[in-house]
Amino acid sequence: MTKELESEIYKLKRDLAFKREELQAMYLENKNLNSKINELEKENYSFKKQIKQLEEDYQTMYEHP
Numbered sequence: 620m621t622k623e624l625e626s627e628i629y630k631l632k633r634d635l636a637f638k639r640e641e642l643q644a645m646y647l648e649n650k651n652l653n654s655k656i657n658e659l660e661k662e663n664y665s666f667k668k669q670i671k672q673l674e675e676d677y678q679t680m681y682e683h684p
Contacts, residue, residue, distance in 0.1 A: 620628075
C-alpha cells in the first residue's frame, strides 16, 4: 500500500471512531430525554387528576354551601 492510502485509511478509522462516540453520546442523551418525558407525562397525569378532584370538590361545595 502506498503512504497516501495508509494515511486515508487511518483518517477514515479515526473518523469512524469519532462518529461512534458521537452516536453513543446521542443514544445516551436520547435515553435520558425519554426518561424525562416519561416522568413529565406521569407528573402531568397526576396534575390532571388533582385538577379534576379540585373541580369536583368545588362543585360539591358550590352546590351544598
